[in-house]
Amino acid sequence: MxxxxxxxxxxxxxxxxxxxxxxxxxxxxxxxxxxxxxxxxxxxxxxxxxxxxxxxxxxxxxxxxxxxxxxxxxxxxxxxxxxxxxxxxxxxxxxxxxxxxxxxxxxxxxxxxxxxxxxxxxxxxxxxxxxxxxxxxxxxxxxxxxxxxxxxxxxxxxxxxxxxxxxxxxxxxxxxxxxxxxxxxxxxxxxxxxxxxxxxxxxxxxxxxxxxxxxxxxxQFDRARRFINANLQWPGLTPDAICANVGVSRRQMFYLFEQHGGVATYVRNRRLAACYSALVRADDGRNISSVAYEFGFTNLSSFYRQFSARFGFSPSEARAAAQYGRPPHSDEATFSDWLMRLSEI
Missing domain, CATH: 2.60.120.10 (Jelly Rolls)
Structure with missing residues (x-):
């Protein structure tokens, strides 16, 4: 008690x-x-x-x-x-x-x-x-x-x-x-x-x-996170650029993002999350390739693979599911697994 x-x-x-x-x-x-x-x-x-x-x-x-x-x-x-x-x-x-x-x-x-x-x-x-x-x-x-x-x-x-x-x-x-x-x-x-x-x-x-x-x-991590989120569409969003703008060394940047798989992985996941948010918005009628290019994915095949690996369903499945008001199909083992994939959106 x-x-x-x-x-x-x-x-x-x-x-x-x-x-x-x-x-x-x-x-x-x-x-x-x-x-x-x-x-x-x-x-x-x-x-x-x-x-x-x-x-x-x-x-x-x-x-x-x-x-x-x-x-x-x-x-x-x-x-x-x-x-x-x-x-x-x-x-x-x-x-x-x-x-x-x-x-x-x-x-x-x-x-x-x-x-x-x-x-x-x-x-x-x-x-x-x-x-x-x-x-x-x-x-x-x-x-x-x-x-x-x-x-x-x-x-x-x-x-x-x-x-x-x-x-x-x-x-x-x-x-x-x-x-x-x-x-x-x-x-x-x-x-x-x-x-x-x-x-x-x-x-x-x-x-x-x-x-x-x-x-x-x-x-420092919060400053880096805010800078990354504000610049997801910038082609020059590299680890070196983030270090320069946040004012930390590459070694410190590695330490800050170690639990997220590194800064490059974190940036990729944030960009994938931004793509997901755009694809499921009812007022966003752009095709999938335009959304991918906007957030730095220049290879469409690679984008599809990374998106599916991240969320357990394809970009087209995410868009179709949103249009019909149902959750997309996922290959995740449990609901909590699927939820964790979406936790950064």
């Missing part, structure tokens, strides 16, 4: 809080946002009567809090009075996906363009300017990172740079993409992974890097 309760807790989605001004009358949108977000003094750039489109989605990940913002132009000011009032003693690591965002602290001005990280501390005042900005932040308590507090303070209110900054950015983007499906078990693992990554980023010694090896590999 205890085990069942524990498993139910681990599989439960993390608590979340979402807010949007979309349903609020335009003239009242800014005040609605200001009432919801009382962490700073807010000032609209355009007249409030013109409306203020903004939204946020927050996820409670145990000791971490993740929030994604989409904001209309505005100015913010985090003052000493607000700091004393709310008693927030956290660092905040943000990745900007649409911007830029401008921050100022003690006469130090920082412009954060999309794709970059900013670290700032809620122990000190700061101000900022948003221009139709999208960004996501991880809030983490000072007491949980006392061992690297000195390093974090030196890097506060600055752009985070260096090789590990790209790894941490990709880790955060992966979390953001999966936010609505994160479970309590995921939250525990993400706390551990973030702890190792942030320590490796600010200390960058052999021990910290070794402790962060697993989450670093996971972030």
């Amino acid at each position: 205890t085990l069942q309760i524990s498993q139910a807790h681990e599989n439960r989605l993390v608590p979340s809080l979402k807010f949007s001004t979309e349903a609020v009358p335009a003239a009242q949108q800014f005040e609605a946002w200001r009432a919801f977000n009382s962490m700073a003094e807010l000032e609209p750039v355009t007249p409030p009567m013109e409306g203020f489109k903004a939204s946020s989605a927050s996820y409670h990940l145990g000791r971490l809090q993740m929030t994604s913002f989409q904001l209309a132009p505005m100015n913010i000011s985090y003052t000493r009075d607000i700091q004393r009032k709310i008693g927030l003693d956290h660092w905040c690591l943000s990745v900007v996906t649409r911007g830029p965002v401008n921050y100022e602290n003690n006469d130090n001005e920082v412009a954060v363009s999309p794709g970059h990280l900013l670290l700032h501390s809620y122990a000190a005042p700061f101000s900022g300017a948003m221009t139709n900005t999208h960004y996501s932040s991880l809030f983490f308590a000072r007491d949980d990172y006392w061992d690297i507090a000195e390093h974090l303070e030196r890097g506060s209110h600055q752009l985070v740079q260096g090789p590990m900054s790209h790894i941490v950015r990709d880790f955060m983007l992966s979390m953001i993409a999966r936010a609505d499906g994160l479970t309590m078990a995921d939250a525990s693992a993400l706390n551990d992974a973030f702890g190792h990554l942030i320590r490796a980023m600010v200390i960058n010694d052999p021990a910290s890097l070794e402790a962060a090896r697993a989450p670093i590999a996971a972030a």
Whole structure:
């Protein structure tokens, strides 16, 4: 009974809080946002009567809090009075996906363009300017990172740079993409992974890097996976091109994709999955050869063999079955075998 309760807790989605001004009358949108977000003094750039489109989605990940913002132009000011009032003693690591965002602290001005990280501390005042900005932040308590507090303070209110900054950015983007499906078990693992990554980023010694090896590999794999999926139609999608764009060596790329049979096998399987998805779409009337060529299969006979070996049925059987609303015939031994073949589609 205890085990069942524990498993139910681990599989439960993390608590979340979402807010949007979309349903609020335009003239009242800014005040609605200001009432919801009382962490700073807010000032609209355009007249409030013109409306203020903004939204946020927050996820409670145990000791971490993740929030994604989409904001209309505005100015913010985090003052000493607000700091004393709310008693927030956290660092905040943000990745900007649409911007830029401008921050100022003690006469130090920082412009954060999309794709970059900013670290700032809620122990000190700061101000900022948003221009139709999208960004996501991880809030983490000072007491949980006392061992690297000195390093974090030196890097506060600055752009985070260096090789590990790209790894941490990709880790955060992966979390953001999966936010609505994160479970309590995921939250525990993400706390551990973030702890190792942030320590490796600010200390960058052999021990910290070794402790962060697993989450670093996971972030690199996710970056490579996203690059591959975005470029399945590119004829130049070779292992060397993937290494160059992801920023890893061939040796590291082999390690990342070892359990998938290698990067070339992974790319081929993703392309086959893309072909399958196209062939079973009712609105895709292209012939099979056109679909195959689109995703890099220049030899049609070879494509048929690889498709049949991957899924257990031919491309023409997949298309015919979709047209008649029935599953294609498969030579797989069991339903679970067949399902695993389709799990990447």
